[in-house]
Amino acid sequence: MMLRSLRFLFLLLACGVHALHAQFPPELRGRVTERGSGAPIPGAVVEVAGSGLRTAATADGGFHLRGLLPGEQEVRVRAFGYRTSTRPVQTENGRSTWLSVALEPEAVALEGIRVTAVRSETGATTLNRAEIETSGARELSELLRDQAGVVVTRRGGPGSPAHVSIRGSSADEVLVLLDGVPVNSLLTGEADLSTIPLEAVGRVTVLRGAQSARYGGRAMAGVILVETRRSAGTELGARLRAGSWGELGAALSAGTRADVGRTVLDGLATAEWQQVAGDFPYAVPAVGGGGESIRRNADAAGWNGLATGSLRRGETEVRARVEALGLERGMPGSIVRSAATARQAQDRLSGSVSAAGHRGVAEWTVTLDAGRQRAAYHDHAPPFGVPYDDEVKVGSAGASVSATALLGANVLAAGAEVRRIGFASTMLAEGAPDGQALIGAWTQGRLSREVSGIHLEILPGLRVDHNTLLDRAFLSPRLGASGGASRWTVRASVGSAYSPPSLADQFFQEGVMVRPNPNLRPERVRMEVEGSLELRDLLLGPARLDAEFAAYRADVDGMILWSPDHRFVWAPDNFDVHRSGWDASARASLPALRSTELQATLSRAAVEYDTPVLSGQVIYRPRWTASGRAAASLLGVRTEISTRYVGERRTVENPRLNRLPSHTLFDARLTRHWSAGAWGGELSLSAENLLDRDAAMLLDYPYPRRSWALSARLRREPRRASAPATRSPHDP
Amino acid sequence: MKTLYRSTALLLSALAVAACNGDDPFDPQLGFVSGTRDNPQIGLVVNSTDKALTLFQLGNPAEKRQIPFGASTVVTPVGLSVRGTQALVPLGNAASVALIDLPTQRITRFFQFPKGNATGSAFVSDTVALVSNLIDDYVGRLTLGQAGNVITQTVNVAPAPGTIIVTGNRALVVSGNLDENFKPLGNGVVTALDPNTLQVLGTVQTGGRNPQGAALGSDGLLYVINSEPFGSGVPGSVTIIDPSTLQVRGHISGFGDFPGGITIDRNGLAYVSGFNFGTLVWNTKTRTFVRGPDNPVCAKLADGSCRGAFDNAVDANGTLYQTFFGSRSKNLNPYVFVYAPGTFALTDSIAAGAGPTAIEIQRF
Structure with missing residues (x-):
């Protein structure tokens, strides 16, 4: 029955x-x-x-x-x-x-290709390989510095360390992942973007705001996802670059792809080398005697290589990747008390194997990775303090698994990550931990519905993390919602995030000028609220316009900030901070008018102390940043002018004294593309700091004045087969 | 026309009233630093955190001027010396010294050591000054009008020289006698120099470790504060030295945990400040405490404990001014606390910038 x-x-x-x-x-x-x-x-x-x-x-x-x-x-x-x-x-x-x-990736930067970032429907900014190549950027920090809400702080000229802040955050509150593996230093929590050259990079995605619900600790103000390249076919490429301050660079890449029955094999290898003497002139501040001097011990040399290969058969793919990097550079320190003999050497070797596939409505991915990194710092004659010869060694191994189910218009995903890190450093005090285990599990969903022509989405997410260096688990929820049509989208989200103290914060070897604080608590954004409006493909006469505006409030409970005590001994402590602001960006293209493109960003980040003894903007956080870019083609030459503005910054507790002045820098680039049969390339002449301004992101760490660079790229187009439309197994 | 006369008369009356206002400069030529009509004295405070020198009128402490030194992290000022209308502020790790014209509140010029740390300074005359180099263990002599900015005339002294006192025809340099990690090598040392030739005239040990401060007493003797290593728990002491013979005239212990700044008034009262306790008052004539470690002069917290003091100064009336550095971890704002003469009752608190360290009171 x-x-x-x-x-x-x-x-x-x-x-x-x-x-x-x-x-x-x-x-x-x-x-x-x-x-x-x-x-x-x-x-x-x-x-x-x-x-x-x-x-x-x-x-x-x-x-x-x-x-x-x-x-x-x-x-x-x-x-x-x-x-x-x-x-x-x-x-x-x-x-x-x-x-x-x-x-197919458009590897050739044809005239009219928009060298602008595309913001996806999740509010992310994605820069693909073509945009990376066309940008002329040497490394990741140069690629990111024009993005809304992103501030890159470089300690001087090319090759010097560079860190990233998003929406007024500290550098250790931004998680940078290279193929899913954290780049952030275990010692300081900060990611040095100068150690990520771009020849091997295929795509960069910037996610702003609290992202711990998906990415765990450190993803408090944003995440930068860096993905290495894959071969699009049989290809060859070479790049040469020469510029001011003794800059030289070269890169080679070669890739291949073979279809053997139902099996597709591809492989790619890239190698890159660059060096810079860094001996640029700068204005000596009055406290240091005034006049002009030459930056010494600011040279840098580095190389990196990547080899990647994949095998795809049916619905399953296995991919392997090996990446290596080495660099050696001077650490010249402050221009007032330069370190003539301080040096840094760093090397990194990492690899991963991943498998991915889908069956029915489900997709899955499994990744195993391992890596080791070594950094050495030494100075036998420092300007003050005692000579040092320190080393940091880090080894890590991780595994992650994720599964996604496509349930009609809805998506449900879940995953887990495990990572074990071992480290040893002469820079840490006795009794400092020598290892760390991280375990995280997450789930995300997307519920979609169409109502009266408006596409609505609800995006819930939740992650739980446990870190053996912290005494408790962290739960990071996030809930987003969006609604939109073809030309507009409105989004809103609430979420929480956290960032643990770094080993240096807690266990740095106490010296003459520093004292760690083992009692620091993790930084928390208990509730970030964000709203945004995105407009796409608006036609204003001959111009097509895209624009986005996002506003947020993300107070930080216990932001870790270092400050000196009465003996000038620097120590970290937790400070409550109000953080709010907005980012605006707009892009316009006029294809009929010499392929003109215009782009502008404007960001405001109010990051203010919320303590009885301190008030006003947190030191070194610019309240205002902006960028602009205009490009057009004339007589076969692509001409591009760009500008960056960084507002004045407070450097001491007093809001009126000793402010670091604002600066506006202009860059220019002329690019001529050419092609002949299967070969193509471009020749590019660029000028940075065109107006020869004095500027610095950190006091006493000046940027070079006007500099020039000439670069040439040669490539053989990937040979590809057309990609037929396929039907999903569940298509009726 | 009548209206014009009336307006002019009103304006003149207003100007006359304003001229009688105590906030206006007492001496237009000196401007702000002439103080008020009631009190011409000026307080000078070195702000190590703000990296600035703050001037305030004792007659109207709300009236302040600040002179920034530059925000570089190597600018670490903690002391100053004043002569006439000029001040010298050593800038610590910047290995540099700022010369300041006080009436205009402008930095006239900087003098530099090739490297090291500029910690102590003293005027020898209106045109000559000495500066100590804490790290490179020497004292340099500069002339305010010298052609170059680099201090080239130097003499080696005992390790970690700091405070310099000029008395008569000799300069007394107090050295902490510390190693490169700022750990004591032994007892502190005072080196006597001829300030004109930089010839070393003699040395004497202070009988205690890590001397951080010194002052001349009304009796002409040098009173050196042996701070002992920070955090050691060993109470500080005072060593009394005859500047002319370099003989130790006395050594008194029991000056609290890590005492630093010392001021001696014309009545022979020594005010010894410590970061952990406030200010002790000690009579140099009777060699007894007026306010000892169990009862220091301090601005108390709600729980009855004392705010500490970095330095102190005494005005012409005997009013005690004490710098409190502030504490971020305890949410305590920095202040200059003011205590009544004799009773040492707390009478006022002056916000004089962040991280106040050294303080001087002058009449120009």
Whole structure:
């Protein structure tokens, strides 16, 4: 009886479903990924020719178009930095058609390619390989410094350490992941972006705001995801660069790809070397005697190499990656008390193996990684203090697993990460820990619904972390919501995040000028509230405009700040801080007017002490930052002018005294592209600090004045096969 | 026309009233540093955290001027010396000394050591001064009008020289006798120099470790504060030295935990400040405490404990001014606390910038 009832129910449901099918017009669902890597392309535009229907791919590359006409349709998929793909698709009433599109990276920087970042629907900014190459940036800090809400602090000229702050954060409150593995120093918690050269990088994504719900500790003000390249086909490339202050650089890359039956193999190797003498002139402050001097011991030399390969068969892919880096540089210190003999040497070797696949509606990924890093610091004749010869050794191994289920328009994902880190350093006090274990588990969801033509999404997320150096587990929830149509999206989110004290904060070897604080508590953002509005593809006469505005409040409970005591001994302590602000960015393109592109950002970050003894902006946090860029093509030469403004900064407790003045710097670049058959490339002449201004992000660590660089890139185009549209296994 | 006369008369009356206001400079030529009509004295406070020199009028402490030295982390000022209308502020790790014209509140110029740390200074005359180099263990002599900025005339003294006292025809340099990690090598040392030739005239041990401060008494003797190593728990002491013979005339212990600044008034009262206890008052004539370690002069907290004091100064009336560095961890603001003469009752607190360390009171 029971069996019969169930059978009847099944038949009823089947008929009902069939009846429902017949009631709605054709739909198109699918996913846009990068050919080769399989990585999703957030923000890719999917449009049906002649219909006016258009949408943008979501963070996981998914898209959904409704209300199509039945019959054969031409679907066009485009994304910045990728070759546009046009496909015929057959649609039927009451049917949802699945379309998987793998876009080819557009490795050639053609005139008119937008060297601008694309913000995806999750509020992230993504820079792909083409944009990285066209930007002319040497390393990661130069790529990120024009992004809204991002402040890069470099300790001088090219090759010197550079750290990143997002929305007024400390550098150790931004998590930087290189292929999923933290780059942040275990000692200081900060990521030195100068150790991430770009030749091997395929994509960079900036996530602003509290991200601990997905990425755990340190992801308190944002996350920077750096993904290494993959081969798009058989390719060859070379780059040479020469510039002021003794700068020389060279890079080589070679990749191949082979289709053997159902198996696809690809491999890529890159190698990069660069050096800079760094002996630029600077103005000596009056306290140091005035006049002008030459920066000494500011040289840097480094190399890095990457080898990556993957094997894809059917729905499963296995990928292996090995990366190595070495650098050696001077640490000249403050210009008032220069360190003539302080040096740093660093090397890094890391590798990973990952496997990914999908079955039915589920996708899965497993990754194992391991790495070791060594940094040595020595000075036999420091300007003050005692000679030192210190070393930091870090070894780490990690594993992560994640699974994603695509449930119609909804997505449910979960994952777990385990990491074991061992370290030894002569810079840490006796009794400091020699290891650390991190365990984290997370889940995220995306619930989507279309209401009156408005696409609504709810994005819940939760993560729990345990760190053996902290005495308790951390729970980091986040809830986001968005609504939008093809040209606009409104988002709101609330979330919490945390950042643990670094080993240096707690266990630095007490010396003449520093004293650690083992009683520090982790920094917390208990509730970050953010709202944003994004406008896309607005047509204003001949111009196409994209714009975004985001406002946030993210007070920090116990921000860790170092300050001197009455003996000038520096020690860290927790301070409560109010943090709020907004970021605005806009991009306009006028293709008909010499492929003109305009871009501007403006950010305000109020980061204010909330203690009885301190008030006003936290030291070294600029309240205002801005950037601008204009590019146009003239006589076959791409001309680009860019500018960056950093507002004045407080350097001492007194809000009126000893302020570090604001600065505005201008850069310019002329680029000539060429191609001949399968070969192509560009020649580029660039000028930094065009107006020869004195500027610094840190007091007594000046930037070089006007400098020049000439770079040439040669490449042989990847040979590719066309990417056919495929149907999902669950497509009817 | 009548209206114009009336307006002019009103304006003149207003100006006359303003001229009689005590906030206005007593002496227009000296301006702010002439103080008020009621009290021409000026307080000078070195702000090590703000990296500045703060001037305030004792007659109207709300009136302040601040002179920034530059925000470099190597600018670590803790002391000053004043002569006439000029002040010298050694800038610590900047290995530099700022010469300040006080009436205009401007830095006239900087003098530099090639390297090291400029800690102590003293005027020898209106045109000559001495500066100690804590790290490189020497004393340099500079002329305010010298051609270059580098201090080239130097003499080696005992390790870690700090305070310099000029008396008569000799300069007394107090050395902590510390190693490169600032740990004591032995007892402190006072080196007597000829301030004109920089010839070493003699040395004497202080009988205690890590001397941080010294002052001349009304009796002409040198009173040296042996601070002992920070955190050692050993109470500080005072060593009394005859500057002319370099003989030790006395050694008195029991000056609290890590005493530092010392001032001696014309009545022979020595005010010894300590970061952990406040200010002790000790009679140099009777060699007895007026306010001892069990009852220091201090601004008390709610729990009855004392705020500490970095330094102190006494004005012409015997009013005690005491610098309190402040404490971020305890949420305590920095102040200059003011105590009545004789009773040492707390009468006022003056906000004089962040991280106040050395204090001097002058009349210009």
